[in-house]
Amino acid sequence: MKSxxxxxxxxxxxxxEWLQIRRDARSLALSLVAPALLIMLFGYALTVDVKNxxxxxxxxxxxxxxxxxxxxxxxxxxxxxxGHVSGYDEIDGLxxxxxxxxxxxxxxxxxxxxxxxxxxEVQLVTDGSDATTATVAIGYASAIVTNFNLDLKxxxxxxxxxxxxxxxxxxxxxxxxxxxxxxxxxxxxxxxVLILAIISALIASLTISREWERGTMExxxxxxxxxxxxxxxxxxxxxxxxxxxxxxxxxxxxxxxDVPLKGSFVELVLVALLFLAGTSSLGVLLSAATRVQVLxxxxxxxxxxxxxxxxxxxxxxxxxxPIVVQAITYLVPAKxxxxxxKGIALKGVSVGLLWMQIVFLAIFALLVxxxxxxxxxxxxxxxxx
Amino acid sequence: xxxxxxxxxxxxxxxxxxxxxNDIGFAVxxxxxxxxxxxxxxxxxxxxxxxxxxxxxxxxEGSVAGFNIMTEQEGIKSAIGYMSQRFSLYDDLTVRENLxxxxxxxxxxxxxxxxxxxxxxxMADIGRRGDAxxxxxxxxxxxxxxxGGAILHDPPVLFLDEPTSGVDPIMxxxxxxxxxxxxxxxxxxFVTTHYMDEAEHCDRMALIIAGKIIALDSPxxxxxxxxxxVWSLRAERFIEVFEEVAAxxxxxxxxxxxxxxxxxxxxxxxxxxxLSRALRERGVSGxxxxxxxxxxxxVFVSHARRLGV
Numbered sequence: 001m002k003s004x005x006x007x008x009x010x011x012x013x014x015x016x017e018w019l020q021i022r023r024d025a026r027s028l029a030l031s032l033v034a035p036a037l038l039i040m041l042f043g044y045a046l047t048v049d050v051k052n053x054x055x056x057x058x059x060x061x062x063x064x065x066x067x068x069x070x071x072x073x074x075x076x077x078x079x080x081x082x083g084h085v086s087g088y089d090e091i092d093g094l095x096x097x098x099x100x101x102x103x104x105x106x107x108x109x110x111x112x113x114x115x116x117x118x119x120x121e122v123q124l125v126t127d128g129s130d131a132t133t134a135t136v137a138i139g140y141a142s143a144i145v146t147n148f149n150l151d152l153k154x155x156x157x158x159x160x161x162x163x164x165x166x167x168x169x170x171x172x173x174x175x176x177x178x179x180x181x182x183x184x185x186x187x188x189x190x191x192x193v194l195i196l197a198i199i200s201a202l203i204a205s206l207t208i209s210r211e212w213e214r215g216t217m218e219x220x221x222x223x224x225x226x227x228x229x230x231x232x233x234x235x236x237x238x239x240x241x242x243x244x245x246x247x248x249x250x251x252x253x254x255x256x257x258d259v260p261l262k263g264s265f266v267e268l269v270l271v272a273l274l275f276l277a278g279t280s281s282l283g284v285l286l287s288a289a290t291r292v293q294v295l296x297x298x299x300x301x302x303x304x305x306x307x308x309x310x311x312x313x314x315x316x317x318x319x320x321x322p323i324v325v326q327a328i329t330y331l332v333p334a335k336x337x338x339x340x341x342k343g344i345a346l347k348g349v350s351v352g353l354l355w356m357q358i359v360f361l362a363i364f365a366l367l368v369x370x371x372x373x374x375x376x377x378x379x380x381x382x383x384x385x
Numbered sequence: 386x387x388x389x390x391x392x393x394x395x396x397x398x399x400x401x402x403x404x405x406x407n408d409i410g411f412a413v414x415x416x417x418x419x420x421x422x423x424x425x426x427x428x429x430x431x432x433x434x435x436x437x438x439x440x441x442x443x444x445x446e447g448s449v450a451g452f453n454i455m456t457e458q459e460g461i462k463s464a465i466g467y468m469s470q471r472f473s474l475y476d477d478l479t480v481r482e483n484l485x486x487x488x489x490x491x492x493x494x495x496x497x498x499x500x501x502x503x504x505x506x507x508m509a510d511i512g513r514r515g516d517a518x519x520x521x522x523x524x525x526x527x528x529x530x531x532x533g534g535a536i537l538h539d540p541p542v543l544f545l546d547e548p549t550s551g552v553d554p555i556m557x558x559x560x561x562x563x564x565x566x567x568x569x570x571x572x573x574x575f576v577t578t579h580y581m582d583e584a585e586h587c588d589r590m591a592l593i594i595a596g597k598i599i600a601l602d603s604p605x606x607x608x609x610x611x612x613x614x615v616w617s618l619r620a621e622r623f624i625e626v627f628e629e630v631a632a633x634x635x636x637x638x639x640x641x642x643x644x645x646x647x648x649x650x651x652x653x654x655x656x657x658x659x660l661s662r663a664l665r666e667r668g669v670s671g672x673x674x675x676x677x678x679x680x681x682x683x684v685f686v687s688h689a690r691r692l693g694v
Contacts, residue, residue, distance in 0.1 A: 005492050012489035016478065023477050215473040219534070221439045222467040223490045224459065380440045383400060 009225050013233025017207065021237055031203045031238075035195045035245040039188070039252050046187050050136035054082045055102040056094055063111035069122070072148050073104060078140045095127050102126045102137045114152075188259045189341040190314035192249045193334045196272065197279045197308040198301065200242050204283025205293075205300035207234045208376060212291040218380065227376045231288075231369065235280055242276035243269065253345075262348030268341065271351060271358060275337040278365035279304060285372035291381070308334035333364045390415045390542050390573040391436060393447030393454065398431050398440065398596075405431040407596035408445075413575055413589075415541075418568050420587030421577040422685070428596040429577035430470055433546050436575070437467050450542050463491070466535035470546040472527050474534055476520040480511055483519060483530065484537060491538035505533035508563060525556045532560070536567060543567060545576040549583065561586050581682040590681075592688055599688045608679040611687060613637060613649035615679045616656050620646070620664075620672035629667055635659055640686055647677075649687060 021027060055073070059066050074081045082100055085091055091103040105123035113120045124141050126134040208230075211217040220230065246269050253259040261268075282303065287296040310316060311325070312334035318326055329335050336357040343349040343357075351358060391413035398406040406428040413419040421429045434440035436449050438458030446453075452460035474483045484505060488498045506512040509529035519527065528548070535543060545564070549557045561583070568574055576587070584590050584604060591601040600607055620626045627646050631639040635656075638649035650656050657674050664672060 008492060008494065009490050012486055015489075016475070016482070016486040019482060020475065020477055214476070215469070215471045216475055217473075218439070218469045218471070219467070219473040219487075220490075222437050222462060222465070222469075223487065224463045224492070225490050226459070378439070380434060382441075 005224075006226070006229055009229045010233040010236070013225065013230055014236035017234050018237040021241070027203055027206070031199060031241045032244060032248075035199050036248045036252055038195050039191060039249050040256070042191055043184070043188055043253070043257050046191065050133050051078055052080050053078060053102060053133060053137045053140070054080050054100045055104060055137070056082055056085050056091060056100045058085050058087070058091060058103060058105045060108040061106050061110035065111040065114060066106045069106065069145075069148055070104070072144050073141070076140065076144065079137070079144075091125055095125075098127075100127075101130065101133050102141065104141070184257050185259055185346060186342065188253045188257050189345060190312070190338055192246075192253060193275075193312065193337045193341065194305075194308045194314060195249065196242065196245060196276060196337075197304045197334050199245065200238065200276050200279040201283040201286075201300040201304045202297060203241070204235070204238050204280040205287045205296040206283075207238075208284060208287035209291050209293040209296045210287075213293060221378045221380070227378050228373045230378075231281070231284055231373050231376060234284060235277070235369075238280045238283075239273065239276055242280065243273060246272040246276070250345075259345060261345050263344035263350065267351045268344050271340045271344075271361065272337065274358065274361045274365060275333055278333050278361060278368050281365060281368040281372050285368055285375055288372055288376040307332045311335065312338050314338055330360070331364075333361055336361045336364075388415055389413060390417075391419070391447070391449050391575060393436070393445060396432065396435060396445035396447060396454075397443045398428070398435060399443040404596045406435070406442075409591075409593070409596070409598045411591055411598060411601055413573060415573055416568065416571050417588045418564065418574045418576065418586065420584045420590035421575070421593055422579070422581070422584040422590050422681070423577075423593035424579055427593045429579075429593060430546050431596075432593075433467075433544050433575065433577055436461075437465060437544055438462055464541055466538065466540040466543045468531050468535040468543075468545045468548055470550065472531055474519060474527070474531055477518065479516050479518055480506070480522075480530055481515040483534060487534050488537050493538060501537055501539065505537050508536075508566075509533040510559075525552055528552055528556070528560075529563075532563060540572070542573045542575065545574065547577055547579070549578065549580065557583070581680065581685065584681050592685055594689060594692065599692060600684070604681055607681065607684045611649075611679050611684055612652065613679075613683075613687060614652045614654070614656065615677050615683050616648045616650070616660075616674055617642070617677045618646040618648055618660070618672060618674050619644075620669060626664070626669055626672070629664075629669070630660075633660070633663055638687060638690060640683075642682070647683060649683060 021031070057070050057073070059070060070081065073079055079102075082094075085094070085103070091100075094100045095103070103125040105125060107121065107123070110120050110122070122145070124138060126137055128134050208217070211220060250261070250265070250268060254261050283296075283300050286299040286303070290296040290299060308314070311318075311329045311332045313329070314334065318329050318335070321329070340351070340354050340357050343354050344351065389412040391411075394410040396406060396409050397404065409432065421432065423429050431440065435442045436454060438449075438454065438461040442455065446455060448454060449461045450464035452458075452464065454461065475486070478486065481502065484502045485498065488501060493501055506515060509532060511526060511530055511533065514522065514526060519530065522530070532545070532548060535545070549560050552560065564574055564576070564586070578584060587604065589601065589603050590607070591598045592607075593599070602610065618626070618630065623641070623644065623646055627639060627641055630636060630646060630648065635654060636648055636650050640647050648656070648660070660674055
């Protein structure tokens with residue numbers, strides 16, 4: 001009987017909250033439309049694949065050999081030769097306007113020196129202001145030049161009568177789970193987690209502070225509704241919204257961005273729900289603690305956005321972080337969901353193998369939920385009014 | 386229980402070094418309309434909030450509806466209805482949705498919930514506004530809805546914090562009819578107000594100033610206990626006359642009361658004769674003096690002056 005009453009109150013709060021959300025077009029848009037929109041926007045924008053690096057060629061030699069080298073540079077999808085220039089100042093200008101990120105300079109006498117048996121130098125000029133692109137582009141260029149050298153060497157040997165020289169070691173790489181090494185396959189899952197974390201905490205962070213600001217909390221606390229009933233009742237509609245967001249973002253990832261979904265969709269949704277229980281409770285906790293909407297929203301942004309982005313292993317590998325920071329990442333629920341989504345979607349692993357992540361997510365959700373119930377005061381603040 | 390619905394001793398609330406409520410004690414009998422009369426900031430709301438279990442007392446003991454105010458707030462919450470000073474229902478829900486929500490929170494369901502909502506809507510005369518969004522309702526209707534929300538679950542005790550503040554006089558009468566009706570059904574009502582005339586509706590009342598109860602009795606007894614006789618002086622240019630009169634040594638208290646001057650003096654003083662002579666000496670004519678019944682305001686003023694506030 002007593003627990004029946006309690007359940008009745010939880011459902012009453014949930015029903016009331018749902019009515020309020022339904023009538024609030026802004027928060028409805030934020031909670032239902034924003035996640036899909038953000039995935040579309042950032043899914044296309046966020047890529048760490050360096051492809052089609054634009055470059056120019058300054059060929060002072062204009063010989064057969066130099067043209068062959070330039071040819072090699074044009075044969076890869078990673079580099080695009082935009083054109084030939086005839087001076088360093090032109091390279092400078094193109095780089096300033098960001099038309100090119102790299103230039104290959106072949107000195108005069110390139111072929112002549114090679115033929116006379118001397119070693120020759122070519123110069124690579126790169127735009128270091130974008131360090132990632134520069135590093136990757138230099139890597140591509142070095143690989144091309146190495147191959148070019150190898151080719152020349154083999155021809156030399158052939159000319160001197162040695163046929164079919166063998167390669168002592170040949171690397172054959174096979175990449176598992178993401179054979180194309182496409183960054184979207186780990187960007188999109190990470191992005192989904194990031195967006196779910198932010199949006200769920202954000203919309204939940206308004207609930208208690210809004211009641212305080214509108215004065216309705218003063219009536220609520222005189223009713224028999226208990227703190228935990230209020231928190232649970234308020235969480236229910238937000239979990240349903242979260243469920244919708246999970247389904248929407250995963251569907252977009254699958255159909256629009258071709259992120260594979262090898263494992264079970266249901267398992268994916270269930271673990272995401274567990275994650276949302278934690279992040280939504282975090283929003284409620286901040287809302288209960290600050291009692292002011294402006295503060296609770298900002299706090300929700302701060303505690304979800306940066307940690308989920310930086311400390312979750314989304315972009316930056318956790319294993320390369322200092323040990324103290326690595327320890328902190330255990331407090332970031334996004335870390336667990338990213339592992340789970342990658343495992344289920346990319347590797348087709350069943351959740352049974354990822355139980356550790358699930359346990360951590362459950363612990364996080366329970367701790368934050370308990371914290372928000374504890375922090376939610378069913379009393380008026382101690383101040384004159 | 387001993388027939389008292391509310392009972393407190395030594396109730397105190399301190400905010401920093403400010404005593405909002407300072408060591409008060411009183412008892413409210415079951416079925417009584419008990420008034421708390423005092424100016425703004427006297428500690429009325431603070432007291433009511435402590436009784437409702439939503440503000441922790443600094444010190445004191447007592448009970449509401451048989452529940453200890455220090456330890457059994459949850460029990461109190463099921464037994465009371467509370468209407469706060471500031472309107473505090475959901476303005477983005479309709480009238481009916483608000484009532485349904487609060488009814489469910491109090492454990493009403495099904496036929497019983499529908500029956501109570503129908504009763505409250507009829508009582509507060511908001512039936513035809515059932516599907517209107519609360520946000521757009523006029524102040525008086527909101528106020529009646531708030532009262533309706535407080536009595537929805539038929540609580541034995543009702544706490545009303547300035548229920549008629551900002552309500553026009555006609556609406557105030559309607560309000561008091563609802564309160565009387567509630568009282569006739571054997572419920573206890575604890576109401577705060579700063580309207581003196583409203584306090585006359587109470588069975589008993591406490592005067593509260595600066596966190597202290599300075600007098601507590603029925604309105605009639607409070608007025609009878611006044612150690613003064615009260616006179617009304619009517620004169621032209623009464624503001625100037627008032628200044629003269631206030632300085633007369635045989636007058637204990639003079640106050641402007643509408644367009645009259647209310648005068649308090651010792652009960653055995655032949656005031657009419659004394660005052661007429663004194664006024665004529667100062668060339669004032671065309672005045673009328675008559676003895677009147679003391680009002681609660683006179684009682685309040687006399688107590689306030691005695692305490693020097």
